[in-house]
Each structure stands twice: as C-alpha cells, then as structure tokens.
Amino acid sequence: MTVPEASTLVFGATGALGRHVLNALVARGISPETITAVGRNQLRLGELASAGFGTAAVDLSDSVAVAELVARHSDIVLISGSDPNRLAQHESVIEAAKNANVRHVYYTSGVRADDDRFEINADHRATEDALTASGVTYTILRNTWYIENYIQALAGPRFTGVLAAATGDAVVAAASRKDLAEALAIVVTTDGHGNVTYSLSGDTNFTYADIAEAMSVVLEREVTYQPVTPGELQVALINSGMDGELAGFLVSLDETIAAGVFARAGDDLSRLLGRPTTGLVEGLTAE
Known part of the structure; x- marks a missing residue:
C-alpha cells in the first residue's frame, strides 16, 4: 500500500x-x-x-x-x-x-x-x-442515470436500426459521468456544501425517441424506438443467449425507468457546473 x-x-x-x-x-x-x-x-x-x-x-x-x-x-x-x-x-x-x-x-x-x-x-x-x-x-x-449507459445499447441498433426497451413513454434526464464527476470535484474544492444534499439531473428529459435519434447521429443510420412489454423484452434477451438472471435484472431496470425514477429532479447539476449539461450525442461518444 x-x-x-x-x-x-x-x-x-x-x-x-x-x-x-x-x-x-x-x-x-x-x-x-x-x-x-x-x-x-x-x-x-x-x-x-x-x-x-x-x-x-x-x-x-x-x-x-x-x-x-x-x-x-x-x-x-x-x-x-x-x-x-x-x-x-x-x-x-x-x-x-x-x-x-x-x-x-x-x-x-x-x-x-x-x-x-x-x-x-x-x-x-x-x-x-x-x-x-x-x-x-x-x-x-x-x-442520475448515466448517458454512457446507452453506449453498450448501441450494439443492437447498429445492426437492426431498432432500440427496443420496456420503458414505455418514460423520460430520462441522463447526464454524463464527466459532468457528475466535475460537480463532485467542485463541491469538494469549494465552501458551503456541508450537510447538503444535491439532486443531480441533466437539463433535459429525454424520451427514448430522443435517445434513438441521438443513436442515429452516432451510428450514421436511422434508429427508431420500439416499445415492448417487459415479458417481450425478457424473451428477446434470453433468445439472444443471455442467461435468465441477467435478463431479469435488465428488464427490472427498464421497469424502474418506466416508473420515472430518472426523470429530471431539478437544476442542481447545471447550477453547480455553471453551464448546461452535456447532450446525448456528445455523451454517447464520450471516452
């Protein structure tokens, strides 16, 4: 050590x-x-x-x-x-x-x-x-939910042109890891944050259609959002070779997103940063 x-x-x-x-x-x-x-x-x-x-x-x-x-x-x-x-x-x-x-x-x-x-x-x-x-x-x-979580999800749409999810009409105020890390560093290096709780969301409530549109830009091909039921998603994941436990976990994540947990919770993030939060396309191409 x-x-x-x-x-x-x-x-x-x-x-x-x-x-x-x-x-x-x-x-x-x-x-x-x-x-x-x-x-x-x-x-x-x-x-x-x-x-x-x-x-x-x-x-x-x-x-x-x-x-x-x-x-x-x-x-x-x-x-x-x-x-x-x-x-x-x-x-x-x-x-x-x-x-x-x-x-x-x-x-x-x-x-x-x-x-x-x-x-x-x-x-x-x-x-x-x-x-x-x-x-x-x-x-x-x-x-909040990381924009980068959707980078792995690019694999399917890259070949099918379809973003399938059991999230219904949910919105997600996702933010980049860099933004969230910068906010933490700002709090660590400035005064006035003792015994304070910040709700850190992106500036925009993105729909899954918005996410599909951003994927279209990144992949340079048209991607559309296809809502499916949790059961349909689980079957599709298992049929793709995924084990049942992991498939069930991913389906439960979509159900949580559908319930609204990652919808925008305020402007604490952009206020701490002193600038707008990172958008989808930039976030999906982040390292």
Missing part, C-alpha cells in the same frame, strides 16, 4: 466514474500526491501510482483495514459500490469516518433516493440515513 500524508481518500477510484472524479479533482488544483485512490483494479492502481497518486487496494468488507485507511485522511469521497454487500461496506466507511473525526464525507447516491417507491435506491437510502445520523459533516450527491 502506498499512502501519502494525504487529505483526500477516494473509494471506487478505479471505476468508470472514479476515473473522471480523479481527473476533475486534479483539474481543480488538488495535487495527486494528496489523493489516495482506492480500488480493486490492480492495473489501474499501478497507472495511478505512476501518475503520482497514492493508492490502496483494500477490501471494503475488511472493516479494520478500512478504518486504518480512513483515519489517515481528512476528506472521504465514497463513490457508491456495486457489490451485493455494498450497504455494509458503505456503513463500514461511515463508521470509520465517525470514529476518526474526519472533516467531510462526500457520497454519490442515486437520484430520488429518498423515495421508497424505488427499490433500486434502497441501499442508497440506507447509506444516506447512516451518514446523516453519524454526525460527520457530509455532502450527498444523488446522481
């Missing part, structure tokens, strides 16, 4: 959002030597170490190791994980922060995490509750 006498600890630093967060923090003047990047991707950690960052490969289920690492930093950026036991891991980080009297914890939650109609946000909601009850100064950033 390579840990500087640092101030900022970033959990989830080797993930897709974490990469942008580190870049955004450095762009706003934080020296890599004062940042410790935590993640599981050893290759990426090596690259970060070569770039001057402190690095740590810590199993977040190891509460003792987490506590030791947290205690050496004043500011904690907790990018929400994806493990099945992520809630326990989040709570371990928060407990360590409380015991170490850290200065500030920044948590990337999910938009509408306080709405118990959406099961997708249950872990976010419980993490927020643990954080607000801890007594540690916090900032909660409730991130």
